[in-house]
Amino acid sequence: MREYSVPVLVDVPLSANCADIVFERGEQAPGTVLISRKIGDSWTPVTAAEFRDQVAGVAKGLIDAGVEPGDRVALMSRTRYEWTVVDYAIWAAGAVSVPIYETSSPDQVHWILTDSGAEVVVVESEAHERTVVQAMEEEAGKPALWCIDAGGLSELTASGADVADETLKERRLARGGLDLATLIYTSGTTGRPKGCRLTHDNLLFTARNVARGPLEELFEVEGRAALLFLPLAHSLARIIEIVLIETATVIAHTPNMKNVAPDLQEFKPTFLLGVPRVFEKVYNAAEQKASASGSLTGKIFHRAVDVAVAWSRAESSGGAGAGLRLQRALFDRLVYAKLRAATGGSLTAAVCGGSALGERLSHFFKGAGIEIFEGYGLTETSAPSAVNIPGANKIGTVGKPFPGVTLAVADDGEVLVKGRHVFDGYWNNPEATAEAIDEDGWFHTGDVGSLDADGYLRITGRKKEIIVTAGGKNVAPAPMEDRIRAHPLVSQAMVLGDDRPFIAALVTLDPDALEQWKQANGKAGLSHAEVCADPAVVAAVQKAVDEGNILVSKPEQVKKFVILETDFTEESGHLTPSLKVKRNVVLRDFAKDIEALYG
CATH class of the missing domain: 3.30.300.30 (ANL, C-terminal domain)
Known part of the structure; x- marks a missing residue:
């Protein structure tokens, strides 16, 4: 069995929890802009102090509503500012966050709410409220429900006004790294979704070792900003949200995929998180637009693609020659600059996960000035286990383990994982937990892959597929x-x-x-x-x-x-x-x- 380990970089204390940073930064750097919130047609900055106060207000409302430490609170919403507020408010109140995809059916919602035992649900819209009501109509005990669009967060904040600051502080500080932070239900290509138990330590250990390790360069640039549009109910988007909060990277939320293109141009992010289909669509749209402009424009675009790919391949194996560098400079003015302008003009890097991005497409984006770093992981591993890094991006692989992680490939080709980022089991499902984590502590991913001599992981498929x-x-x-x-x-x-x-x-x-x-x-x-x-x-x-x-x-x-x-x-x-x-x-x-x- 081939193994590869990377030493821990940040040893997170077990006393820490995910909500701490909100209150620490709100006290120490209250004027720092953390979030850019779109209200109407304009982007409004939200400072650390404002974010802390809104998180505290909702957290106090949850406490007043009877939420106790360890209680599960479900959150069903698109990716928007209020999602982040509620997520951190649940942690600040000492509770456990249970995200639900906003597209979930009543049957799926019923399963998650009953399996998790959630006693409170925060939803985005009246349509989501109807889904929850329909899902739970035959249940005797129905969860309390607040709707964001109907003023639910204001109601919670008002009802919690008499909860003392000291009470909230006690609730937050009573939760540590070994306590459950969230139950994320796997989206499930087969069977019922399983609830993955992720602790505060799972999430913070992952976020801090990624942010201060392989991807530090992306979160240390001046004016760093990120646009979030993937569902925050997904583990990858969720951990990136935590990384962004931990690094004080300005966050913008886009709840509707149709708004991604205009929001990119307006917000001008330096960093983007996506899945392969997002980058495929960006490329396909550019190609279709070029082809529709005439045969000459189409030929120029395709030649620019070939040059970008050739330049990137050459840079990965010793450096491009003078002729190729000149061609790239020419097409940078004709094609690549326009592509970057369509993303706001400041975007130079993106992280991609979820499935494999084709090598040619990765080389094209790198040659065009937007480098995509592929990573790998599962919900059970707090999202990432491996990721490519600036200066050592081996396209075609999903990178090396991030600090504190050990990867192995078993004799049958299955990828195995160890580390503090690995979950502690499935909620209410000890049989599935025993199948996933063996007696030596290895988490069996179900993915098939290989590790090269430098520790880079290549995924070739799912074992069951x-x-x-x-x-x-x-x-x-x-x-x-x-x-x-x-x-x-x-x-x-x-x-x-x-x-x-x-x-x-x-x-x-x-x-x-x-x-x-x-x-x-x-x-x-x-x-x-x-x-x-x-x-x-x-x-x-x-x-x-x-x-x-x-x-x-x-x-x-x-x-x-x-x-x-x-x-x-x-x-x-x-x-x-x-x-x-x-x-x-x-x-x-x-x-x-x-x-x-x-x-």
């Missing part, structure tokens, strides 16, 4: 899926082949890219179904498949594919909130299409 063909060939679907999905017209790709004679794929098309394609090709009148069958579209997907097939052996190559007339979305039930494909649901819902491929 390894396809075994009828001929006995083991195939990891992720690399091929990533390659196909990189095409501008493609939204999702799912590789098939378990117990089948050959590998095949289901492909869906990106609705936004498809509209641009229809306009550019004089086919605006075609229906979605007609476009899916259009020879030019089929040929474009075939090209993406062919490019992926070059990278793998013949038994692993996709022999046939079908373009589905509907996309995989969270609303359709085919994606988790973190945008992972629910393979079992897709296999069930598109069984006829699959049988037709192998008929």
Whole structure:
């Protein structure tokens, strides 16, 4: 078994808890701007003192409402300023935060609320309130409920006005590193979500060792600012939120994905957190725009892409030559500067997690002046376990362990993890905990990968998703899926082949890219179904498949594919909130299409 460890950099005291920094900074540096809050069309700064006072007000309201230390308080909201206030207020009151994705169904909400035993729920909107009421209508004991949009936080603050500052301080200081901070329910591609028990120490140890270690450079720049738009109910966005608060990086929240582009240009962040699909869409939009502007512009863009990729590859292996540097300088003026301007002009770095980002796309963004650092982890590991770092970014890997983490690859290829960031088990599920953490303390991730001699981790797939063909060939679907999905017209790709004679794929098309394609090709009148069958579209997907097939052996190559007339979305039930494909649901819902491929 190959192992690789990185020593602890920041030894967080077990007396610390996540809420401490809010009150310490509010006292020591009250004028520091922590958050930029969008009110109407303008961004309003929120100082450390203002943030502390709002957190304290809501925390006192929770105490007045009867919330006791260790009680679970659920939070169902989009990514917005109030989410962060409530999250820290729950900790300040000594309670445990239970995030719920704002897109969750009544059945999912019912499971999380009843399994966690949450006695209080804070929701964003009246629609969320209706979901909670519907979810709990048959339960005898219903949780108390406050709605942000209906003035719920003001109500809590007013009701807690008589709670003494000393009472709040006692509540906060009574919670330490070993106490439960949050229950994050895995989004679950199969079965019921499991509640991951994460302590204050899990979160703070992770946040401080990441912020003062591998990514310190990103959080020490002058004018540092970050735009958060991924769901804060997701463990990756959540830990980044904590890192940003700990490092006093100015945070802006974008609750609607449609507002990301204008908010980037207005807020001008230096740092961004995303999942691969976000960066794929940025690239695809730029390519579609260039192609729609005429054949010459399209050719310039594609040449600029080739140069960016070549320059990045050269920089990773000794440095680019003079000719390549000149070409990059030219295309920086013609193409790359416009791309950076679309992100606000200050963005130079981003962290990407959740799944693999294609190597070519990573090289392109680096060559264009926005370096993307891929990382790896799971909810059970407080999100990250490994991450690439400035100055040592090995594209194609998810980096080295961050300080205090040990990674190993077992003989069967499974990635194992140890460290203070690893959760202490699943809520109300000792059987699942025993399956996940072995007697030697290793957490079994279920992912398959490899460690190189320098300690860089490469993920090749999920252990349970390894396809075994009828001929006995083991195939990891992720690399091929990533390659196909990189095409501008493609939204999702799912590789098939378990117990089948050959590998095949289901492909869906990106609705936004498809509209641009229809306009550019004089086919605006075609229906979605007609476009899916259009020879030019089929040929474009075939090209993406062919490019992926070059990278793998013949038994692993996709022999046939079908373009589905509907996309995989969270609303359709085919994606988790973190945008992972629910393979079992897709296999069930598109069984006829699959049988037709192998008929």
